[in-house]
Amino acid sequence: MATNRITVDASPEDVFDVLSDAHSYAGWVVGASEVRGADASWPDARASFSHTQGVPALGLRDSTTVIESQRPRRLRLRVRLRPLLTSEVLFELRQRGSKTEITMVEHPEGGLLNPVHNPIVDAAFKLRNVETLRRLKRWSEYTARRRLQKAAKRQTARSRGRAS
Numbered sequence: 001m002a003t004n005r006i007t008v009d010a011s012p013e014d015v016f017d018v019l020s021d022a023h024s025y026a027g028w029v030v031g032a033s034e035v036r037g038a039d040a041s042w043p044d045a046r047a048s049f050s051h052t053q054g055v056p057a058l059g060l061r062d063s064t065t066v067i068e069s070q071r072p073r074r075l076r077l078r079v080r081l082r083p084l085l086t087s088e089v090l091f092e093l094r095q096r097g098s099k100t101e102i103t104m105v106e107h108p109e110g111g112l113l114n115p116v117h118n119p120i121v122d123a124a125f126k127l128r129n130v131e132t133l134r135r136l137k138r139w140s141e142y143t144a145r146r147r148l149q150k151a152a153k154r155q156t157a158r159s160r161g162r163a164s
């Protein structure tokens with residue numbers, strides 16, 4: 001099992017907004033090259049999206065399904081990369097002042113690679129997930145800035161409307 005943490009300058013809601021956009025996963029999950037489609041109900045429990053890991057034309061095509069979703073605190077997924085691997089991935093979000101601590105726990109459950117699961121494999125998952133969380137941090141902070149900019153524009157428009 002690989003556990004990683006990062007603190008981001010965004011609210012849990014902003015981070016969960018990124019997790020709620022299935023099509024964003026190809027932009028921040030290391031190894032994901034495309035999201036081919038997603039259930040409209042994502043990230044509700046039992047919703048799925050189809051993805052490709054690796055080069056789109058040659059990569060492994062599979063899916064990710066929501067096991068549990070508690071906006072904006074927790075998202076638990078079953079990630080499939082068959083026949084190589086099936087993992088459970090948990091994202092927990094904790095407010096830390098104006099920031100959010102993201103904890104990501106990945107636990108391999110099955111597949112051809114599961115029998116070779118050992119501390120070295122866990123270290124490789126952990127290293128990969130450092131980069132995944134770094135990308136998620138960047139995406140979440142961008143989402144937070146964009147939300148604040150939109151709110152400022154709305155406030156400016158309201159203020160101008162009152163001044164007229």
